[in-house]
Amino acid sequence: MNAATLFGLSGAALVGFGLYGLVTNPEPLRKILAFNLLGSGVFLVFGVVSRRAAASGLGGDPVPQAMVITAIVVAFAATAMAIALVLRLLQETGRSTLSADNSGGTNTDGGNS
């Protein structure tokens, strides 16, 4: 087994971890964190695709690498957006969870852009 395959398998495992955290953890912040973990696992799989396609004296195919760089930045933007949503939810309802039980006032008339 070469290095690329090893990292690819760990990427696959990280996708599994992230998905598990996303499904089972009730706190939105932890869900966001798990989603980031999932994303980085996918990026690692991409990195392996890049490494495998090493040619022309390069360490890896630059196209997947450029895509991963773009993806990391976009993932950060999405995370920032998600966290802002969670904090706004906290501000509106005083709770940080989305669970349907004991529904505290869920007025949504606050921030229309």
Added chain:
Amino acid sequence: MASFLIGAAGFVLAMVALGLIAILWRPADVDHMMAAQLLGTGGVAILLLLAAATETPPIVDVALLLALFAAFAAVAFVRSASDPESEVPETASGG
């Protein structure tokens, strides 16, 4: 020479791993905050060793960014551990 440097990098990695276990195992938040610091020194050492072993100078830049952002992350840790109550009035006036 290269294999010695990689061996040294692996040794430092093992030390960082042990250190991380020691840090993250303990319950106190204060101990957790040292994690970024540990990565700041150990990670930089690993990357510099790898850069020399594989003769890839750009890896040194990764070490540079790692050092910078380890310090930044440590500041973030300490900030979030500092008194949260003092921020409450401001949040209340905003919402």
Added chain:
Amino acid sequence: MTILSVFDIGLVVLILGIGASTIAAREAFAAVIGFVVYGLLLSIAWVRLSAVDVALTEAAIGGGMTGMLMLGAVVRLRLAKGSDTRASLPVRFSAGVLCALVTAGLAAAILSPPEAIPTLAPMVMENLAQSGLGNPVAGVLFVYRALDTLLEKVVLILALLGVWSLAPDSVWGGIPGLRVYARPSSTLTFLAQLLPPVGIVVAIYMCWVGAKEPGGAFQGGTVLAAMWLLVMIAGLKRVPSISQPWLRLLLVVGPVIFLAIGLAGMVLANAFLAYPPGYAKPLIVAVEVALTLSIGVALGLLAAGPPERVQQR
């Protein structure tokens, strides 16, 4: 070679262990710290995959910026009492089985590579010399897939608009609710005076070296954003209100220059986002400089969050 694979195995085990601990941790604070450590370790993994460009981005964004963003949220959410009920055991079990299946599927895909590995690397290298760039990743970002890069800047601005629009109407155009350090301390002030000059030099270096070697606008911009946040957290500079004209100008200057050069390419080089022959490198460097500033401001404001206070008049 074997000693290198021992190193890789150790690194993978450590990354998986830390990754699992961020999911399993009881407290959100510990989980986020685990995630920061994970991001910093992942950059070493990217180095091992000979993707130094990605390693730089991951160290900056995955380690530093995401950690800063999440820790700010952890503190606020600590004040709220969420329901602590975890999913029930059967749910957890079936979720575990499902996730294991997903992982197994991905692993099978990785273990059975296609016979002819598709690669664009030779084509990238063939035409790279024309652009005057030496870094193939920068070539992909700014020449072959320039449209993607341009749209990504637009995505950043859209995300920022989304974050801003979460503010209540009364504080629209106000000051982002970035949590500044509660007690002003001379130590933090000293760090905030020491680190930013270094960081600005590093950002300029990243931006400059990006044409030839790993680095570029993303990495440089992230460093700028981090340094800006540090100065604001330490209280050396006030958090600006989002209606400041200079702020908005900086935010759009990168995409606008990129778009202008792209439109000029329609006239001068017969295609949108094409560079006139011979001028590719200076134009790309100009775009990168403007983008570095815009990315820095956009990422900094994304981390600062929606406005929460109105400016005192």
Added chain:
Amino acid sequence: MNLALDIFTVSVVSAGAFFFLAGTVGLLRFPDSLTRLHALTKVDNLGLGFVVLGLLPQANGPFSALKLVSIWLLVQLSGAIVTQLIAGAVRQHGPHG
């Protein structure tokens, strides 16, 4: 000449690795947060210093050597300040653990 430089690198990098070992032992064995902080920062910085010193002969050209040294200086300075900050947090929360 080359051999002498290599021997220098091997011995000094080994010394650096030893300091990392010492720092980790400190992290594992020391009883409270402040002493662990001491072990982590002092000893690991020394370890990194030795690693950088040992790598200097392997650097190609004075510019990259200078870069190595400035990275070490950056880690050293920011590490010292961050340690101070964490110690402040220890004082605020009380040294548990």
